[in-house]
Amino acid sequence: MSRMTPFASPLLLGFDAMEKTLERLAKANEGYPPYNIERVRPDAPGGDEKLRITLAVAGFSEAELDVTTEENQLIIRGRQIEQPERAYLYRGIAARQFQRVFVLADGMEVSSASLRNGLLSVDLTRPEPQRVVRKINISVSE
Incomplete structure (x- = not known):
C-alpha cells in the first residue's frame, strides 16, 4: 500500500523537493538552544533582504561551534569538550x-557568522530575484 501525499497531485510537478523539506522541518523541532530570527534593515533602499538568526550558546567557544550549509540547509552544531580534570x-x-537545522529558501546565502557575549549570530541575505520572461517557440509539424 502506498502513502498518498498532498504533493502526489499531477498538477504539482517537481514539488517533491518541497515535500522532503517539509518532512525535514517536522523532524528538526528540538527546543535547544533557543534562538531568534529577525529582519535586518537593508543597507540601501531597495537593497537585498537581510535576516539574522541569533542562538543562545553560552558556554560554547568558537572552536566548539560549527556553522555549515548543505544543499538548502543551514546547519549549526555545538559540541563542548569534556574536561575530566x-x-x-x-x-x-x-x-x-x-x-540546529534551518531550511533556507532558494537564493538565500549566509553572509557572516559572529560569536559575542554567548550569542551566535548568523546573517543571511536574499538577493532580489531577477524576473525572467522567456518566450517558448512553438514548432509546427505537418
Whole structure:
C-alpha cells in the first residue's frame, strides 16, 4: 500500500523537493538552544533582504561551534569538550551538544557568522530575484 501525499497531485510537478523539506522541518523541532530570527534593515533602499538568526550558546567557544550549509540547509552544531580534570561539587551547566537545522529558501546565502557575549549570530541575505520572461517557440509539424 502506498502513502498518498498532498504533493502526489499531477498538477504539482517537481514539488517533491518541497515535500522532503517539509518532512525535514517536522523532524528538526528540538527546543535547544533557543534562538531568534529577525529582519535586518537593508543597507540601501531597495537593497537585498537581510535576516539574522541569533542562538543562545553560552558556554560554547568558537572552536566548539560549527556553522555549515548543505544543499538548502543551514546547519549549526555545538559540541563542548569534556574536561575530566575538573572536580565539580555541583554541576548545573550541562556540557550538552546540539544540532540546529534551518531550511533556507532558494537564493538565500549566509553572509557572516559572529560569536559575542554567548550569542551566535548568523546573517543571511536574499538577493532580489531577477524576473525572467522567456518566450517558448512553438514548432509546427505537418
